[in-house]
Amino acid sequence: MSGTVLRTVPSTIASTSAGGEASGQPQVILAVVLGLLFALGTFLVLRKDVVRVVWGVTIISQAANVYLVTMGGLRGSVPILSHGGAHGAVTDPLVQALVLTAIVIGFGTTAFALVLTYRVYEEHGTIDLSEVNER
C-alpha cells in the first residue's frame, strides 16, 4: 500500500479553504448556541436532584460534540468517496470519527450515571444530594 500513487482522492477539505463563512470567519451563531448550552448544563449540574445532574452532564457532552464538529468546519460534502461529485471538498472526517466515539462513550457514561442514581436511591432512600451528604 505504501508508495502507491494516489489519484482518486481529493486534496482539500472544506474547513480550510472552501465554504462560505468558514475561512477565518468566527462561527458566531454556534458560539452563542454552545455558550447557552454549556451554561444551561452547568446550571443543571449544580442542582440537588441527582437526575438533573445527569441531565446537565448529558447536555454538556452533547454540546461538546457539537463544538468538535463545528471545529472541523461545517461546509463541504459528506466525507464519503466515490459518490459522484464530492471529490472537491469534504468535511473533516477526523473530528467525525472522534465525535462518533464520543457519542457512544457518552451513552456508556450516561447509563452508568443513571444506574448509580438508582443505587444512591436504594442506599439512601433519597435522590436529594444535600441529604445524601448528611448521612
Add this chain to the structure above:
Amino acid sequence: MQPSQGVLLAVLALPFLAAAVTPLLYRVVGERVAYFAAAVAAGAFALIASQFGTHGTVSLQWIPALDVSLALYVDGLSLLLGLIVSGVGVLIFTYSGAYMHDEPGKAKYYTTLLVFMGAMLGVAFAADLLALFVFWELTSVSSFILIGHYQDQDDSQYAARKAMFITVAGGLFMLVGFLLLYTVSGDVLGEATFRLVGTEGALIENAGAMQEGLRSAGLFVPVVVLIGIGAAAKSAQVPLHIWLPNAMEAPTPVSAFLHSATMVKAGVYLVGRFRPLLGTPEWELFFATLGLLTMTVAAILAVAADDIKELLAYSTASHLGLIIAGFGLQSVYGAETGAFHILNHALFKAALFLVAGIVAHEAGTRLLSELGGLWRALPITAAVAAIAALGMAGLPPFNGFYSKELLFEATYHAAEHAGGLWWLLPAVAVFGSIFTFLYSIRFLSLFAGEKPEAIEHVHSPPMAMLAPPVLLATLAGIVGLGGVSATAGIHLGPLEHFIERVVEAVGASEPHFGYHLPTSLTPAAGMSAITIVVGAVTYPFYGRIAAGVQRLIAIDPIRPNFYYDGLVSWLDRTTIVSGTVHTGRLRTYATWFFLAVAGLAIAGYSGAGVVFPAISSLAAEPAMVIVLAVAVVAALAVTRAPSHIAGVLTLSILGFMVAIFYILASAPDLALTQLVIETLVLVLFLLILDHLPEFYGEVDRIRALRDGAVSAVVGITVFLTVLVSTAATPGKPIAQYFIERAGVPAEHGSTLLDFGGGGNIVNVILVDFRAFDTMGEISVIAMAALSVITLIAMRERGETQ
C-alpha cells in the same frame, strides 16, 4: 564470575508472580497458602544461593528506544541482604501459617508479604538509583498495608499512617539526593547517569571524581544529609525512630520480618552501599554520631518499655544505630562491624520477635510486668530466647558479642586517631551497650522465676511456630561457636569469607575478616568487660532505672512524638481545604471545577495575547439556525421542567436536534449514531425514572442567582473559546492524511469500490487507522456494562453498606 541474568530476573519476578496468584490460590487451598508462600521464598533463597560467589552486573534492555534498562548488581552486600530477606521469609511464612490461624484478611496478608519480599529483593539487587528508589518506596507501601492489617482499629490506622508518613517522606529526601548525584554526574562523567555501581561509567566506580565534583558544586554535605535522612527514616534512627514502636500494631510475624530483620535494614543497606561513594570525614561525623546517638537513646527507651514487642522495637532501632555507626566509621573495623552485625542482628532479633509472638499467643499477654516463669511451660522457647537474648546483650560467646566487640574496636580506633571529642564515641558506645545488656536480661527474665498466678495454663506452641525460631537460634548459636572454635584455630571458613566479601562491597580494600574470642586484654575487650560488669551490677536496680527513664520521657518537649502529633493535629485543624473545597458535596466540587477551568482558559487567552475576532457577519443557513434555536429552547425547557418525565422528553428533543445538526453539517454517520443512542438513552431514562421518587428539589432565589452566575461565566468562556477557535485556520489539517489514504489506490480500479471498498472515510478511520481507539471505546462500553451489572446485582446479593 558473572551472575546469571535469568536467575536474577527469576528471583525478582517470582515473588511478584506468586503475589498475583495468591488471592486466587487462597480461595482454593485456604490458609495453607502460607506454605505456598514459604515455598516461593525457599525458591528465591535457592536461586540467590546459586549465585553465591558471583560478582558483577547484568542488565536487561527494558525500553530500548529510550535507552532505559533494568540493571541488577550482585556482590557480597546484595547477596547478604537477599539471603536474609528470602531465608527469613521462608521461616516467617511457615510461622504465619500457624500464627495467623484465627486472624482476618489472610489473602491480603500473604499477598502483601510476597509483594514486600519482591520489593526488598529489588532493593538488594538494584544497580540503578531509580530502580532502587521505586523498590524502596514499594517496601514502604507494603509496610503501610501490613501495619494497618487490623483495619478497624484506630491504633493500627494511626501506626500505619505514621510509618507511611515518615518513611515515604524520608524516601523523598533521598530522591532529591539521588537527583543531585545525577546532575553532578553529568558534569563529572560527561554523561549523567543513575547507574550506581557495576559498570565503568557508574557513580561508585568514579567515587573520587564524584566527591570532587560534589565538593566544587558545594553539594557534598547536602547529598550526604539527604541520603542520610532517607536511611534514617527507613532504619528508624533518632529522632525519626518514633514510627517503629507503633508499627508493632502489625501481626507479630510482620514485626519480625519487616520491622526487625529486613525492611528496616534497607536504610542500613543504603548507608553501606553509598559508603564507597561518599565515605569521607564528613560522612564519618554524620553517621557515627547518628548511629551512636540512636544506639544509646533507643536502648534507654527500651529499658522503659513494658510491652515485650515495644522493648524489641526500641532494641531494633538501637541495633540499627550500631550498624549505621559501624558503616559510618571509616576504618576497616567499622565496615566489619556493620557487615557482621547485619547478619547477627537478623538472626537473633527475628528469633526474639518470634519468641515474643509465641509468648503473646500462648500466655495471652505481652506485658513484662505480668509475665514470668515461662520456662516450665515453654522449655524450647526459653532455650531459643536464651541464645538470642544473650547474643543481643553482647555476652561471649554468643554471636552479638563479636560484632559489638568490632564496634568497640572501631570507635576506639577512630578516637585514637582523631583524639579530642572523638573519645566520646567509645564512651557512648559503652554507655549504650550497658542499657542493651540490661533490657536483654530483662527480656530473658520473663522465662525465669515463678509463674504469676494471673497467667493461666500456657499451651506449648505448634510445630510450625516453634521450628522457625529454633532454626534461627541454632544459626545464631553456630555463628557464636564459630568464634570459640576460631580461638582454638578452627575458623568457620565460608562464613568468614562471605563477611569478607560484604566488607569489600562496603568499601574496604583487600579485607581480611576473622573473628574470635579476645585472647589478650585489648581496649575492646576491656570495654566489653566494663559493659558486662556495670550491667550486672546495675541490673538489680532495673525497676528504678526504668521508672527514672519513664519520668524523663514524660517531658513533652524532648519527645519526638510530641512534635509529630502536634504537627499532624495542626494539619488536621487547618481546615482551609476541607472547609471550602473538600466538603463532600458534589455542587462544591463542580463549582470549583467549572470556575477553575473557566478562569484558567480566560487567563490563558489573556496571557497569550489572543485577539478576539471581529464579528463581521452572522451569515448562516436558515435551516441550521432553526435547528439550533430549537435545541437551545429544548435545553431551557429541560432546566425548567416541572417533572422528571417532562425533562427527559425535552432532553430527547435536544438530542434529536443535535442529530439534525449533524445531517446539516454533512456528518451522516454521526447523525445515525446520535439517533440510535438518543433513542436508547430515552428508553433507559424512562426505565430508571420508574423506580425513582418524584423529587425535584426547590431552587431558592439566592442559590439560583449564584449558580446562574457560575453558569454565565462558563457560558461566556465557551462562547469566547468557540469564537477564537473557529476563526483560526490551521495550516496543515491532520485530516488531510486520512482523506488521502482512506480510499482505494487507483491501480485497483473500481473493483473494490464497487464491491465494498473503503469509501467512507470516517468508517475507515474507525476500523483501520484508529482501530485501537475503537477497541478502547468498546472496552469502555464493556466496563460500563460490567459496572452496571455489579451495581445492580451486588445489591441484590445483599451486599449493602
